[in-house]
Structure formats: C-alpha cells, structure tokens
Amino acid sequence: MSHAVMSIPQLDAFLARDFPQVFTADSLYTIVSLGYRECVMRCRFDERHLRPGGTISGPTMMTLADVGLYVAILASVGPVAMAVTTNLNINFLRKPAPRDLIAETKLMRLGRRLAVGEVAIYSEGDAEMVAHVTGTYAIPQERSDG
Amino acid sequence: MSHAVMSIPQLDAFLARDFPQVFTADSLYTIVSLGYRECVMRCRFDERHLRPGGTISGPTMMTLADVGLYVAILASVGPVAMAVTTNLNINFLRKPAPRDLIAETKLMRLGRRLAVGEVAIYSEGDAEMVAHVTGTYAIPQERSDG
Amino acid sequence: MSHAVMSIPQLDAFLARDFPQVFTADSLYTIVSLGYRECVMRCRFDERHLRPGGTISGPTMMTLADVGLYVAILASVGPVAMAVTTNLNINFLRKPAPRDLIAETKLMRLGRRLAVGEVAIYSEGDAEMVAHVTGTYAIPQERSDG
Amino acid sequence: MSHAVMSIPQLDAFLARDFPQVFTADSLYTIVSLGYRECVMRCRFDERHLRPGGTISGPTMMTLADVGLYVAILASVGPVAMAVTTNLNINFLRKPAPRDLIAETKLMRLGRRLAVGEVAIYSEGDAEMVAHVTGTYAIPQERSDG
Numbered sequence: 083m084s085h086a087v088m089s090i091p092q093l094d095a096f097l098a099r100d101f102p103q104v105f106t107a108d109s110l111y112t113i114v115s116l117g118y119r120e121c122v123m124r125c126r127f128d129e130r131h132l133r134p135g136g137t138i139s140g141p142t143m144m145t146l147a148d149v150g151l152y153v154a155i156l157a158s159v160g161p162v163a164m165a166v167t168t169n170l171n172i173n174f175l176r177k178p179a180p181r182d183l184i185a186e187t188k189l190m191r192l193g194r195r196l197a198v199g200e201v202a203i204y205s206e207g208d209a210e211m212v213a214h215v216t217g218t219y220a221i222p223q224e225r226s227d228g
Numbered sequence: 229m230s231h232a233v234m235s236i237p238q239l240d241a242f243l244a245r246d247f248p249q250v251f252t253a254d255s256l257y258t259i260v261s262l263g264y265r266e267c268v269m270r271c272r273f274d275e276r277h278l279r280p281g282g283t284i285s286g287p288t289m290m291t292l293a294d295v296g297l298y299v300a301i302l303a304s305v306g307p308v309a310m311a312v313t314t315n316l317n318i319n320f321l322r323k324p325a326p327r328d329l330i331a332e333t334k335l336m337r338l339g340r341r342l343a344v345g346e347v348a349i350y351s352e353g354d355a356e357m358v359a360h361v362t363g364t365y366a367i368p369q370e371r372s373d374g
Numbered sequence: 375m376s377h378a379v380m381s382i383p384q385l386d387a388f389l390a391r392d393f394p395q396v397f398t399a400d401s402l403y404t405i406v407s408l409g410y411r412e413c414v415m416r417c418r419f420d421e422r423h424l425r426p427g428g429t430i431s432g433p434t435m436m437t438l439a440d441v442g443l444y445v446a447i448l449a450s451v452g453p454v455a456m457a458v459t460t461n462l463n464i465n466f467l468r469k470p471a472p473r474d475l476i477a478e479t480k481l482m483r484l485g486r487r488l489a490v491g492e493v494a495i496y497s498e499g500d501a502e503m504v505a506h507v508t509g510t511y512a513i514p515q516e517r518s519d520g
Numbered sequence: 521m522s523h524a525v526m527s528i529p530q531l532d533a534f535l536a537r538d539f540p541q542v543f544t545a546d547s548l549y550t551i552v553s554l555g556y557r558e559c560v561m562r563c564r565f566d567e568r569h570l571r572p573g574g575t576i577s578g579p580t581m582m583t584l585a586d587v588g589l590y591v592a593i594l595a596s597v598g599p600v601a602m603a604v605t606t607n608l609n610i611n612f613l614r615k616p617a618p619r620d621l622i623a624e625t626k627l628m629r630l631g632r633r634l635a636v637g638e639v640a641i642y643s644e645g646d647a648e649m650v651a652h653v654t655g656t657y658a659i660p661q662e663r664s665d666g
Contacts, residue, residue, distance in 0.1 A: 140294055140313045145287040167286045168488065169461050169510065171317040171609045173636050173654055175629040190649050191613040195487065196460065196512070198611050200638075200652065211628050214638065214654060216611055218461060218510075220488070314634065315607050315656065317463045319490050319508055321483040336503050337467040341633065342606065342658070344465050346492075346506065357482050360492065362465055362506060364607065364656075366634070432605045433583040440578050459578045463609040 084118035086157035093153060096161050110142075111149055116157040119189040119199075123150045124206075127182050138178045147172065147201040147215035150187035155197050155219055158189065162221060165197075170217040178212040179205040195221055230264035232303035239299060242307050256288075257295055262303040265335040265345075269296045270352075273328050284324045293318065293347040293361035296333035301343050301365055304335065308367060311343075316363040324358040325351040341367055376410035378449035385445060388453050402434075403441055408449040411481040411491075415442045416498075419474050430470045439464065439493040439507035442479035447489050447511055450481065454513060457489075462509040470504040471497040487513055522556035524595035531591060534599050548580075549587055554595040557627040557637075561588045562644075565620050576616045585610065585639040585653035588625035593635050593657055596627065600659060603635075608655040616650040617643040633659055 088096070090113050114122040125146045127138070148167055155165055184206050189199040201215040234242070236259050260268040271292045273284070294313055301311055330352050335345040347361040380388070382405050406414040417438045419430070440459055447457055476498050481491040493507040526534070528551050552560040563584045565576070586605055593603055622644050627637040639653040 140316070141287060141291040144290045144294075144316070148286055148290075166323075167320055168490075169317070169319050170286070170290070171315070171463060171654065173315050173628070173656070174313055175636055177312075190611070190652055198460075198613055198652075214628055214636075216609065216652060216654060218611065314636075317508065317609060319482070319510065321490055336465070336506055344467055344506075344606075360482055360490075360508060362463065362508060364465070432586050432608070433579060436582045436586075436608070437579040440582075458615075459612055461609070461611050462578070462582070463607070465607050466605055469604075 086116035086118055086121075087160050088116070088157055090116060093156055096156065097153075111146060113153060114184070116153070119154060119158050119192055121150060121154045121157055121187050123153065123185045123187070125183040125185065127180060138180075138183065140172075140174060143174070143178075143183065143203055143213045144170065144172055144215070146183060146185050146203065147187075147213070147217065150185045150201045151189075151197070151199045151215075151217045151219060154187045154189050154199055155192070155221070158192055159221070164222045165219045168196075168218045168220050170215060172213055172215045174213050176210060176212050178203075179208060182206045183212070193221075195223070197221060232262035232264055232267075233306050234262070234303055236262060239302055242302065243299075257292060259299060260330070262299070265300060265304050265338055267296060267300045267303055267333050269299060269331045269333070271329040271331065273326060284326075284329065286318070286320060289320070289324075289329065289349055289359045290316065290318055290361070292329060292331050292349065293333075293359070293363065296331045296347045297335075297343070297345045297361075297363045297365060300333045300335050300345055301338070301367070304338055304343075305367070310368045311365045314342075314364045314366050316361060318359055318361045320359050322356060322358050324349075325354060328352045329358070339367075341369070343367060378408035378410055378413075379452050380408070380449055382408060385448055388448065389445075403438060405445060406476070408445070411446060411450050411484055413442060413446045413449055413479050415445060415477045415479070417475040417477065419472060430472075430475065432464070432466060435466070435470075435475065435495055435505045436462065436464055436507070438475060438477050438495065439479075439505070439509065442477045442493045443481075443489070443491045443507075443509045443511060446479045446481050446491055447484070447513070450484055450489075451513070456514045457511045460488075460510045460512050462507060464505055464507045466505050468502060468504050470495075471500060474498045475504070485513075487515070489513060524554035524556055524559075525598050526554070526595055528554060531594055534594065535591075549584060551591060552622070554591070557592060557596050557630055559588060559592045559595055559625050561591060561623045561625070563621040563623065565618060576618075576621065578610070578612060581612070581616075581621065581641055581651045582608065582610055582653070584621060584623050584641065585625075585651070585655065588623045588639045589627075589635070589637045589653075589655045589657060592625045592627050592637055593630070593659070596630055596635075597659070602660045603657045606634075606656045606658050608653060610651055610653045612651050614648060614650050616641075617646060620644045621650070631659075633661070635659060 495505040
C-alpha cells in the first residue's frame with residue numbers, strides 16, 4: 083500500500099467526533115489498514131445484524147461499504163467532513179457466514195470533485211466475495227485542514 | 229391503489245417476528261399504506277440518524293428503501309420470509325430536512341423469481357425527492373403459507 | 375411540461391453536429407417532445423437492434439436512455455457539448471415487443487455540476503415498462519453559449 | 521486462468537450466428553482470451569465511436585461490457601443463447617484515449633440462475649481504468665447443449 087495521509091488513530095478520532103452515532107466506543111466498524119486510495123475495514127459480527135436464517139442484513143453491508151469509501155477518501159485527502167455519497171450500487175452475491183465481515187475498498191478515481199471506488203466484502207476467512215459495491219462521493223471544494 | 233394481499237397489522241406482525249432487530253416496538257420504520265405492487269413507508273426522524281451538518285445518514289435511507297421493497301413484495305405475494313435483495317442502487321439527490329422521511333415504493337416488475345422496484349424518498353412536506361432507489365429481490369420458489 | 379430553453383429543431387441541429395455518428399439523417403433516435411427537465415424520445419424499430427429471439431438489444435436501450443438524459447439536460451440548460459455521463463444503471467424488466475421504443479426522461483436533480491435523471495422505456499402502446507434507467511451527468515463549469 | 525468450456529473459435533462461431541448485428545466479419549469486438557468465469561475482450565478503435573472531443577462514446581463501452589459478461593458466461597457454462605442481462609451499472613472514470621479498449625471481465629458469482637460479474641475497461645497500454653461495470657445475467661433453466 084502507498085502512504086495514507088492520516089493514521090488509523092487520527093481517523094478513529096475524526097470519525098468518533100464526526101459520526102458519534104456510528105463510531106461509538108463499542109462500534110461494530112473498525113479500520114484494519116489504510117493506504118493511499120484504499121483501506122480495509124472490519125465489521126464485527128453481532129446479533130443486531132441478523133436477518134431470518136441467521137444471515138447478516140443488507141443494510142449492515144451497505145453501511146460498511148459506505149464507511150469504507152469514506153475512510154479511503156479521508157486517508158487519501160485528509161479530513162473532509164462534508165464529503166457526501168451521491169451514488170451507491172450493491173450486488174449481494176451470497177449469504178454471509180455468521181462471522182466478522184472484511185471490506186476491502188479501492189478508489190478507482192480520486193478527482194478534485196468526485197471520488198469513485200469499489201468495495202469487496204468477504205466473510206472473514208472465505209475466498210468468495212459476499213457482496214460487491216461501487217460508490218461515488220462528491221468532495222466539497224474548500225477542504226477543512228482539520 | 230389495487231388490493232394488497234396482507235393488511236398493515238398482518239405485515240407488522242410478520243416483520244416484528246421476522247426482523248426483530250429492525251421492527252421493534254419503537255421502530256423508526258412504519259407502514260403508511262399498502263397496495264398491490266406498492267407501499268408507502270415512513271421513517272421517523274431521530275437523532276441516531278444524523279450525519280455532520282444535521283442531515284439524515286445515507287444508510288438510514290438505504291435501509292428504508294430496502295424495507296420498502298420488501299414490504300411491497302410481501303403486500304403483493306404474501307409472506308415470503310426468505311426473499312433476499314440481490315441488487316440495490318441509490319442516488320442521493322439533496323440533503324434531507326431534519327424531518328420524517330416518506331418512501332413511496334412501486335414494483336416495476338413482479339415475476340415469479342425476481343421483483344424489481346423503485347423507491348422515491350422525500351422529506352415529509354417537500355415536493356423534491358431527496359433520494360431515488362432501484363432494487364431487485366430474488367423470490368424463493370417454494371412460498372411459505374405463513 | 376414547463377418550457378424547454380431549446381426547441382426540437384435547435385436540438386436536432388446541435389446533435390447532428392455534435393454526434394454525427396448517432397444523429398445521422400436516418401437516425402434511429404428522434405425527439406418527440408421537450409420540457410424543462412424532461413423529454414420524450416423515440417427509437418425506431420430496426421433489424422440491426424435485434425437479439426436472438428427477435429428482441430431489441432440491451433445496448434440499444436442503454437444508448438436510448440443515455441441520449442434521453444443528454445437531451446433533457448440540453449433542453450433545460452442550453453447547449454453544453456461537453457456534459458459527460460458519470461454513472462448509468464439499467465434494469466431490464468421484460469422483453470420489448472418488435473416495435474418502436476418510447477423513452478420518457480425526467481431529471482430528478484439539475485444541479486450546477488451534476489444532473490441526475492431517470493428514464494422509463496416502453497414498447498410503443500404497452501403500459502408495462504420494458505426497462506428503467508437512472509443516470510448521472512457531470513456538467514462542465516463554463517458553458518458554451520452555443 | 522482455469523479452463524473455459526468453449527474455445528475462442530467456438531465462441532466466435534456462436535456469436536456470429538447469434539448476434540449477426542454485433543459480430544459481423546469486421547466486428548469491432550474480439551475475444552482476446554477466455555477462462556473459467558473470465559475473459560478479456562478488445563474493442564477496436566473506430567471513428568464511429570467518437571463523441572465530441574474525440575473520445576469514445578459511453579454506449580460503446582456499455583456494449584463492450586455487456587458482451588464481455590455474456591462471453592464469460594458462455595465460456596463457463598457453454599452455449600446459452602437466451603441468457604439475458606437483467607441489470608448493468610457503469611461508472612465512467614476518465615476520458616478514454618483514442619486507442620483500442622481492453623475489457624477484463626470476471627464473474628463474481630455464477631449461480632444456477634443468476635451470474636454477476638464485473639468488467640474493468642482500460643485504454644490499451646494505460647494502467648488507470650477508464651470505466652467500471654457490474655452486471656447481472658439471468659440464465660435460462662434448460663440449457664441447450666449447442
């Protein structure tokens with residue numbers, strides 16, 4: 083991985099302040115690694131995510147992907163509190179196992195105004211993807227220096 | 229609206245049993261009306277949904293749309309616990325107001341195996357859409373008579 | 375329909391100059407009507423579009439939708455030769471009849487930089503949609519005055 | 521690459537018979553390589569594809585991706601004339617160079633009824649992707665043994 087412009091502790095602190103409703107002390111979502119235009123996130127397995135049949139809910143995976151894209155952008159351009167998702171497309175490929183999810187995000191384009199990335203979501207330890215996401219964020223023109 | 233094959237109380241009971249993690253007693257999501265191949269859902273405004281700037285989070289809207297599609301399918305074909313989302317595409321159009329969201333779902337296709345629908349999401353009382361979703365559900369072949 | 379800022383003959387002339395490979399004298403695609411943030415296009419039935427089983431090809435419908443979105447933008451903001459598609463999502467709903475296609479485009483958002491619209495495609499004379507498209511165009515910042 | 525169940529000449533013959541309007545003797549689209557659940561296609565640069573500014577049109581790239589997904593399915597399950605696209609999502613990332621396009625397709629899921637894949641499109645010789653596509657095909661239940 084190339085270098086990220088923020089460290090994991092810096093990003094954790096930013097997210098905890100910026101998304102207190104998602105990144106609480108006992109958040110399900112944690113950053114595993116960061117690079118330039120990429121990151122790996124983990125979503126801890128938790129009963130609250132279950133759907134009938136014991137599977138993890140779609141919205142849990144959509145949230146994980148949305149956060150992964152946001153983290154990969156922050157890791158690459160620094161703190162931009164107001165970057166907003168404009169489009170997200172998800173294909174659910176197979177039923178996830180009752181285990182943690184791992185989301186590998188790569189930005190395919192990081193422009194001045196738009197960032198477009200893809201997220202591959204796996205059940206930890208499985209080689210076959212459980213869901214695939216592409217998403218676009220609009221980046222505000224004046225960046226805070228956080 | 230044409231007739232739904234389930235009433236709102238029947239659907240509420242089904243969802244409470246089937247999605248206890250989403251449809252709790254104090255659920256944010258409620259069914260406003262049902263018809264054949266369509267429904268209207270409300271998502272109650274709640275601090276937990278906020279993003280920086282006081283706006284409602286993307287995952288809240290994705291969840292609302294996913295639930296709307298599921299409810300419109302159940303309303304049309306009866307209780308099918310194992311229908312699963314295969315694809316969901318969302319365009320975020322404008323920042324929602326700090327008010328309840330209203331989601332109008334219509335199924336554009338209700339086949340034997342696949343249902344495809346669209347969801348228009350509004351801030352209550354505003355004419356301009358805040359988000360637009362299209363999604364596909366795979367319907368299992370043997371239906372429970374639940 | 376509210377008023378378009380270009381007439382059909384003006385748009386035809388612009389497209390013929392700008393997209394000679396699509397809008398030839400015997401083009402398959404014609405503008406039926408224009409309004410502010412909306413248009414209706416027709417795609418003439420032609421053997422070249424056929425897929426096995428006598429149906430119209432997917433790429434024909436994707437092209438029709440892409441052109442419809444572009445025309446609706448031009449009709450609303452005037453000639454912007456360099457507006458480019460950034461995202462297009464299509465759901466194919468049913469096999470089109472061997473007849474002309476009608477595409478109804480509405481822009482759900484027309485911002486300064488991004489326009490997002492949806493396109494409903496029908497076989498002429500059928501009430502059920504054959505395909506549904508959402509798409510995003512990026513609008514360049516300095517607009518030609520054509 | 522793992523083994524494909526059809527060779528390139530077999531696939532060429534099948535496509536020429538099945539899609540005479542796309543795979544003519546002077547077709548723009550050719551198969552570069554095949555494997556199980558994957559293929560590489562080339563789209564020859566041609567004036568007919570140009571958009572204003574000398575760039576390759578969006579519909580050309582959508583057609584290339586749609587064909588790539590179809591070829592990857594045929595290469596994996598054998599001749600299935602009636603497989604049809606149900607969803608296609610494309611993100612246009614950067615302006616392609618006036619050169620041939622190379623499309624790398626991988627199926628992320630090859631189920632009995634649905635195949636889901638992604639296509640990375642490059643200008644030949646460039647490392648940065650020009651467009652990214654995900655798509656779903658429905659596979660008919662009775663397969664011809666062609």
